[in-house]
Amino acid sequence: SQQGEEDPQALSIQEGENATMNCSYKTSINNLQWYRQNSGRGLVHLILIRSNEREKHSGRLRVTLDTSKKSSSLLITASRAADTASYFCATDANPYTGGFKTIFGAGTRLFVKA
Amino acid sequence: EAQVTQNPRYLITVTGKKLTVTCSQNMNHEYMSWYRQDPGLGLRQIYYSMNVEVTDKGDVPEGYKVSRKEKRNFPLILESPSPNQTSLYFCASSLTTPGGSNEQFFGPGTRLTVL
Numbered sequence: 001s002q003q004g005e006e007d008p009q010a011l012s013i014q015e016g017e018n019a020t021m022n023c024s025y026k027t028s029i030n031n032l033q034w035y036r037q038n039s040g041r042g043l044v045h046l047i048l049i050r051s052n053e054r055e056k057h058s059g060r061l062r063v064t065l066d067t068s069k070k071s072s073s074l075l076i077t078a079s080r081a082a083d084t085a086s087y088f089c090a091t092d093a094n095p096y097t098g099g100f101k102t103i104f105g106a107g108t109r110l111f112v113k114a
Numbered sequence: 115e116a117q118v119t120q121n122p123r124y125l126i127t128v129t130g131k132k133l134t135v136t137c138s139q140n141m142n143h144e145y146m147s148w149y150r151q152d153p154g155l156g157l158r159q160i161y162y163s164m165n166v167e168v169t170d171k172g173d174v175p176e177g178y179k180v181s182r183k184e185k186r187n188f189p190l191i192l193e194s195p196s197p198n199q200t201s202l203y204f205c206a207s208s209l210t211t212p213g214g215s216n217e218q219f220f221g222p223g224t225r226l227t228v229l
Contacts, residue, residue, distance in 0.1 A: 033217065033218075035218075040202065040223065040225075041222065041223065042118075042204060042220035042221055042222050042223055043157070043204070043206075043218075043220045044220070045217035045218065045219075048217060088156060088157065090218075100145070100162060100164055100170070100211040101159050101162065101172055101173065102147065102159055102162075102218065103159070103173075104149070104156045104157040104158070104159075105156050106154060106155060106156035107156050
């Protein structure tokens with residue numbers, strides 16, 4: 001079953017605006033990662049946040065993690081048309097029950113209008 | 115160049131005709147994995163391998179087989195493909211298993227159609 005669930009499913013914004021995507025998960029995790037996918041292509045890693053971290057920045061990306069709510073958010077500031085893509089969160093399964101699986105959510109499709 | 119390669123990139127086949135999708139990585143990664151991506155469902159893990167000769171099922175292993183005889187290669191085998199296996203398939207690798215601090219590197223994808 002899918003652990004990571006992103007919302008919204010789709011987001012359309014104007015260039016220059018900020019985009020926020022959320023991810024929820026069900027079990028305890030060691031880390032949570034965000035990936036980006038341009039249409040039909042392979043995923044590219046954006047950022048990893050560990051379970052003992054609350055916030056992390058990388059360029060225009062800001063990720064937060066709330067382990068008490070089992071949720072994370074990805075903020076893209078000052079969006080550009082080139083940010084148009086699908087964004088996925090990924091978590092690791094509990095190794096005692098789920099082995100060494102990686103669980104991806106269904107993704108958020110972001111469209112940035114120029 | 116560090117990369118994950120998959121072949122073929124596109125494949126149209128018929129029900130029941132065995133096929134193999136190859137995956138190779140040149141980064142000396144221990145962990146390799148296969149995913150399928152279907153509209154609205156995100157990526158679902160089919161099988162993964164923690165090292166040579168060590169493989170385990172993901173969330174949707176039915177109808178698939180894998181092998182890991184060499185560290186760099188992790189082929190996906192469909193012994194008797196069916197139309198519900200029509201999908202976009204991705205191979206990925208990472209230095210160590212999930213739970214560490216390692217990102218997964220993804221191949222370009224294989225678009226499979228089973229008629």
